[in-house]
Amino acid sequence: MTEKLKKNIRNFCIIAHIDHGKSTLAxxxxxxxxxxxxRDMQDQLLDSMDLExxxxxxxxxxxxxxxxxxxxxNEYVFNLIDTPGHVDFSYExxxxxxxxxxxxxxxDATQGVxxxxxxxxxxxxxxxxxxxxxxxxxxxxxxDPDGTKSEIEDAIGLDCSNAPLISAKAxxxxxxxxxxxxxxxxxxxxxxxxxxxxxxxxxxxxxxKGVICFVRIKAGSVKVGDRIKTFMSDKQFDVTEVxxxxxxxxxxxxxxxxxxxYIAASIKSVQDTAVGDTITLVDNPAAEPLPGYKKALPxxxxxxxxxxxxxxxxxxxxxxxxxxxxxxxxxxAENSMALGFGFRCGFLGLLHMEIIQQRIEREFxxxxxxxAPSVSYKVHLVGGExxxxxxxxxxxxPSSIDYMEEPIISANIYSPPEYVGPIMELCQEKRGxxxxxxxxxxxxxxxxxxxxxxxxxxxxxxxxKSRTRGYASFDYEICGxxxxxxxxxxxxxxxxxxxxxxxxxxxxxxxxxxxxxxxKLKEVIPRHMFEIPIQAAVGGKIIxxxxxxxxRKDVLAKCYGGDVTRKKKLLEKQKEGKKKMRRLGTVxxxxxxxxxxxxxxxx
Amino acid sequence: xxxxxxxxxFCASKCAYCDFASFPKEIGKQEAYFACLYKEMRSRFAELKxxxxxxxxxxxxxxxxxxxKYILGAMRLIKECANLSExxxxxxxVNPGTIDRNKLRIYKQAGITRxxxxxxxxxxxxxxxxxxxxxxxxxxxxxxxxxxxxxxADVMIGLFDQTKEIVKNTIDCAIAGGVKHISVYALTPEVxxxxxxxxxxxxxxxxxxxxxxxxxxxxxxxxxxFDRYEVSNFAVKGYESxxxxxxxxxxxxxxxGVAASSFINGRRFTNVFSIDEYVHFLLNGKYAEASxxxxxxxxxxxxxxxxxxxxxxxxxxxVYKSVFGSDFTADYSKAIKSQSAYLSVTSDTVRIxxxxxxxxxxxxxxxxx
Numbered sequence: 001m002t003e004k005l006k007k008n009i010r011n012f013c014i015i016a017h018i019d020h021g022k023s024t025l026a027x028x029x030x031x032x033x034x035x036x037x038x039r040d041m042q043d044q045l046l047d048s049m050d051l052e053x054x055x056x057x058x059x060x061x062x063x064x065x066x067x068x069x070x071x072x073x074n075e076y077v078f079n080l081i082d083t084p085g086h087v088d089f090s091y092e093x094x095x096x097x098x099x100x101x102x103x104x105x106x107x108d109a110t111q112g113v114x115x116x117x118x119x120x121x122x123x124x125x126x127x128x129x130x131x132x133x134x135x136x137x138x139x140x141x142x143x144d145p146d147g148t149k150s151e152i153e154d155a156i157g158l159d160c161s162n163a164p165l166i167s168a169k170a171x172x173x174x175x176x177x178x179x180x181x182x183x184x185x186x187x188x189x190x191x192x193x194x195x196x197x198x199x200x201x202x203x204x205x206x207x208x209k210g211v212i213c214f215v216r217i218k219a220g221s222v223k224v225g226d227r228i229k230t231f232m233s234d235k236q237f238d239v240t241e242v243x244x245x246x247x248x249x250x251x252x253x254x255x256x257x258x259x260x261x262y263i264a265a266s267i268k269s270v271q272d273t274a275v276g277d278t279i280t281l282v283d284n285p286a287a288e289p290l291p292g293y294k295k296a297l298p299x300x301x302x303x304x305x306x307x308x309x310x311x312x313x314x315x316x317x318x319x320x321x322x323x324x325x326x327x328x329x330x331x332x333a334e335n336s337m338a339l340g341f342g343f344r345c346g347f348l349g350l351l352h353m354e355i356i357q358q359r360i361e362r363e364f365x366x367x368x369x370x371x372a373p374s375v376s377y378k379v380h381l382v383g384g385e386x387x388x389x390x391x392x393x394x395x396x397x398p399s400s401i402d403y404m405e406e407p408i409i410s411a412n413i414y415s416p417p418e419y420v421g422p423i424m425e426l427c428q429e430k431r432g433x434x435x436x437x438x439x440x441x442x443x444x445x446x447x448x449x450x451x452x453x454x455x456x457x458x459x460x461x462x463x464x465k466s467r468t469r470g471y472a473s474f475d476y477e478i479c480g481x482x483x484x485x486x487x488x489x490x491x492x493x494x495x496x497x498x499x500x501x502x503x504x505x506x507x508x509x510x511x512x513x514x515x516x517x518x519x520k521l522k523e524v525i526p527r528h529m530f531e532i533p534i535q536a537a538v539g540g541k542i543i544x545x546x547x548x549x550x551x552r553k554d555v556l557a558k559c560y561g562g563d564v565t566r567k568k569k570l571l572e573k574q575k576e577g578k579k580k581m582r583r584l585g586t587v588x589x590x591x592x593x594x595x596x597x598x599x600x601x602x603x
Numbered sequence: 604x605x606x607x608x609x610x611x612x613f614c615a616s617k618c619a620y621c622d623f624a625s626f627p628k629e630i631g632k633q634e635a636y637f638a639c640l641y642k643e644m645r646s647r648f649a650e651l652k653x654x655x656x657x658x659x660x661x662x663x664x665x666x667x668x669x670x671x672k673y674i675l676g677a678m679r680l681i682k683e684c685a686n687l688s689e690x691x692x693x694x695x696x697v698n699p700g701t702i703d704r705n706k707l708r709i710y711k712q713a714g715i716t717r718x719x720x721x722x723x724x725x726x727x728x729x730x731x732x733x734x735x736x737x738x739x740x741x742x743x744x745x746x747x748x749x750x751x752x753x754x755x756a757d758v759m760i761g762l763f764d765q766t767k768e769i770v771k772n773t774i775d776c777a778i779a780g781g782v783k784h785i786s787v788y789a790l791t792p793e794v795x796x797x798x799x800x801x802x803x804x805x806x807x808x809x810x811x812x813x814x815x816x817x818x819x820x821x822x823x824x825x826x827x828x829f830d831r832y833e834v835s836n837f838a839v840k841g842y843e844s845x846x847x848x849x850x851x852x853x854x855x856x857x858x859x860g861v862a863a864s865s866f867i868n869g870r871r872f873t874n875v876f877s878i879d880e881y882v883h884f885l886l887n888g889k890y891a892e893a894s895x896x897x898x899x900x901x902x903x904x905x906x907x908x909x910x911x912x913x914x915x916x917x918x919x920x921x922v923y924k925s926v927f928g929s930d931f932t933a934d935y936s937k938a939i940k941s942q943s944a945y946l947s948v949t950s951d952t953v954r955i956x957x958x959x960x961x962x963x964x965x966x967x968x969x970x971x972x
Contacts, residue, residue: 529945529965552814554964555834557788559913560850561608562864562873564906565896571909571964575971 016106017114033066079260099216102185109143188258196220205324211267221256231289237265296328298346303371305342318364393499415472422467430455515544527551610860619734624862625664639885658846667697671709699741725776746780755784783842917954
């Protein structure tokens with residue numbers, strides 16, 4: 001078989017700054033090499049597709065296998081591995097890259113090198129990938145291919161003399177890209193004689209086959225009937241199916257080193273097939289796993305409650321189903337005085353959180369209330385005990401706390417130099433510690449900061465975007481915990497404490513934030529039949545107060561013969577609006593109020 | 604007991620807030636319009652032989668703007684074709700500046716017993732700003748002409764820079780003219796009307812200011828012997844509008860003309876909005892219904908309470924039971940309990956407490972299923 005010839009396999013990914021044409025080029029390559037139209041390819045993971053398209057990002061990885069007969073007369077197998085496009089998923093990206101030998105770097109000839117271009121290139125270089133630069137959008141009037149080439153050479157140090165000049169959209173020079181993939185990207189190593197090492201770079205749950213693991217065979221081979229295990233879990237499974245993506249699941253007899261494909265083994269949970277883990281054979285195990293495995297730990301936590309309390313079980317079902325496909329999502333049931341029964345869910349980041357929330361609402365049709373995200377704090381109690389607190393309302397009494405630690409990130413911010421001032425200001429406001437500033441090139445600066453994660457989840461992205469007109473980009477990783485002077489900020493509505501609105505903030509920020517949240521709540525809580533005091537308090541001491549005045553006019557002036565139907569419709573509309581409200585004691589709050597308190601810094 | 608409503612869609616000019624079926628430029632169509640209106644009336648009355656009518660109301664537009672012979676014609680037709688009670692209340696809406704003794708002579712012949720005058724404000728500057736084409740003096744003259752009749756006046760609040768003083772003067776002016784019934788409406792800026800732009804530009808008072816004015820009006824009218832018998836209607840005892848009370852009791856009514864609504868035999872229907880369409884239907888021997896719904900069960904009960912709770916007397920528990928065969932307090936026990944702070948409940952009635960009548964939508968909402 002052709003694919004047995006390792007030298008005829010090319011495993012690669014496409015990396016690019018957003019909108020530089022990554023997806024379009026992928027579509028073209030698939031079209032040029034064959035059978036399948038780009039549209040069919042997208043059917044296989046339809047679930048997340050709408051969201052991905054809307055946001056212009058890739059969440060689930062969809063590998064594709066292509067066949068290309070090169071000018072040298074040989075047929076080549078191309079495995080294109082897609083990568084998620086967001087910092088929340090940087091670990092998944094790194095595992096996808098680890099499954100490849102090469103990367104096609106797409107750069108927009110009208111825009112040149114951008115922040116994400118650099119971040120992706122660094123990531124690819126870390127994984128020892130050969131990089132093939134491709135200059136896209138050369139058909140546009142404002143395209144500057146030569147300028148872009150020299151920019152890539154200067155900023156990244158990649159030789160661009162042979163870079164294909166293409167237009168993915170217009171289908172210009174795609175053939176050149178295919179040829180260069182053959183000639184410039186390396187073939188995988190032949191390691192068929194070694195024990196099996198299969199890198200899991202993604203997985204999803206299939207109702208019939210169980211978990212489908214997306215793997216890159218780094219060494220050895222695997223076939224139907226083999227007994228396998230992973231390094232991180234002690235469970236064993238019998239392989240029921242192996243195959244490749246062309247682009248749907250296409251069963252094969254076996255997979256051997258250098259190949260990209262899937263393994264199904266009646267695995268019940270994606271938990272057992274964590275991204276980055278290594279699959280090996282029980283009978284002839286590899287001595288050690290592939291390097292680079294990290295347990296995906298949630299860093300952002302938020303309460304998720306059904307708007308309609310009776311939908312708790314439906315919500316549970318939904319989260320369980322999402323969890324089947326998403327090992328990084330964590331959950332545990334919790335009970336809020338204000339919101340009733342729900343779940344405290346853990347996410348990789350804010351985008352991951354938003355995606356999960358939207359999928360619950362769209363795919364499972366359950367309206368939910370989500371509380372402001374929190375991070376996980378390490379609380380050291382007076383007695384010496386250490387506990388982790390992810391839900392602000394669960395923070396112990398101040399008197400029993402010795403000290404607290406909060407998670408810290410190290411952040412890279414890429415921006416044109418003119419925005420350095422505003423970015424530094426923002427980072428300072430966010431309690432950031434400046435680490436370094438380097439010029440990537442004359443148009444781009446990299447700022448490194450240490451920042452508390454708790455400040456990032458409070459509107460850091462929006463602040464960064466608005467202060468740099470969208471030109472800055474940002475990635476981060478958790479780098480540890482640091483001791484910090486934190487307090488719990490409580491909110492009282494009509495005299496009752498509302499646990500779902502509590503947040504943990506730095507002591508110096510409590511007053512400002514408390515006042516801002518009270519003001520925001522005043523805006524979003526509609527007027528009731530009575531006056532509603534809104535109070536912010538720290539340790540029982542009121543630090544801010546606002547009042548929602550009582551409603552004074554809510555009546556249809558005229559109601560004669562022809563007005564009855566109109567009035568009924570008006571009331572029905574008001575009733576609909578009320579259904580979106582959550583009643584806390586005597587006060588009705590719109591469900592989005594719990595999130596709007598996050599958006600207070602952008603004004 | 605049932606009411607008759609006749610819509611006269613003609614006006615001298617369109618007011619800045621008006622989105623009613625009134626078409627100043629189509630006065631040339633009045634002959635055709637009334638011919639069709641009469642046709643509709645004859646046909647409907649022939650189907651409603653068993654109904655007895657106690658009130659007639661000519662609304663608009665400006666009924667006093669058209670040739671009074673059309674009003675006379677309509678009344679003659681009613682007396683001929685319908686079962687109209689002795690002593691029926693027959694109201695005609697008039698605008699100041701469109702009424703004189705000659706017209707009155709014919710209205711008298713027609714049997715009009717009550718005139719509802721569109722005063723809106725006694726402040727000439729304000730009248731001009733809302734697009735009214737009459738003045739305070741026109742109103743005074745109209746009152747003089749109509750002396751001795753049962754008079755009502757419409758007053759608007761929520762107007763530009765309207766002070767309590769202006770509202771007070773308006774009320775004083777109405778009372779001085781012999782008015783015994785006053786309807787007080789808060790301006791509702793409707794999309795598509797010229798005043799909506801002013802509303803968007805923040806030139807109109809906000810809800811709280813309107814509520815202040817309203818509270819003042821309620822107090823001031825009470826002082827003057829006018830009792831609030833419905834959220835927007837005030838009358839000296841005995842001068843309540845029977846025609847309108849019938850609406851709030853969810854009584855039956857038959858409406859004629861463009862945009863007129865009817866509620867009869869459990870069905871509510873509304874005619875088309877445009878004169879041409881209306882005429883077209885009638886000339887082709889068809890009714891001009893644009894929409895129709897049969898209201899039963901919970902919907903009927905809800906309508907009943909929604910309307911009744913607008914009034915001073917609220918839901919009459921005996922009447923409710925006789926109409927629906929069930930107990931109001933049992934049907935709505937949950938809402939009555941949750942809203943108890945805002946309701947006054949006796950063994951005979953459930954009504955909204957005076958001080959909460961102006962925020963009644965919030966309360967009524969809790970009764971909605």
